[in-house]
Amino acid sequence: MINNRHSNEKNARSTLPLVIRNQFDELQKRLGIHFNNTSLLYNAFTHSSYVNEHRRKKFTDNERLEFLGDAVLELGVSRFLYATEPNMAEGELTKLRAAIVCEPSLVKFSNELEFGNYILLGKGEEQTGGRMRPALLADVFEAFLGALYIDQGMESVTPFLETIVFPKISVGAFSHVMDYKSRLQEIVQQKNNGQLQYEIIEEKGPAHAKKFVTIVRLGETQLGTGLGRSKKEAEQEAARHAIQELGNRQAEGEN
Structure with missing residues (x-):
């Protein structure tokens, strides 16, 4: 069975047009990732519609790789959140992870990498705009993983993931799904440390693309700074940084 599978992968690789193989070579070079088994790479971008139109060439669609990639992504994101959000409760971690691995997020990652240009589609799927279909783009990102x-x-x-996904978490791209201000307020109230105050200290950019810089203080002590496209988003980001800062101080005190 294993030998047959490897034989099918080799056949699929050899029957792909040279121009397509060259495109995947370019993709690997652009990503700085070089597959030991390029058949896996081709497989990740092969849609079922392409397989149906090339049955004699024994191509395999990417659905099984998508299934695996979904689990790999959840593991990678879970490990990152566990390490970087020590003060976040299990329910909050689950909510944030769900926002990161949901379809709209995966579509953004896929578009950023221009994965849509490399998907192997059947003619019918191509003609109906399948290359830009959100579900298909999300599936390809997971299949690649x-x-x-x-x-x-x-x-x-x-x-x-550290290049494509984690930086967006670190800059608060998903802060809209988390109420960091409420969480920070709970932490402060538990220790009765004083009153939180948020202040906009700067506005950047033109009127149609303005960004706000906000700081949050506990008494006279500045805890965090946030940048956002709205005052609310900037305050949430400042609160997120403040939670991290309080966590760091607690860890230092324990040490």
């Missing part, structure tokens, strides 16, 4: 995991393990998946 599944392929990378099989080919090189988490040792390569984690650096990839």
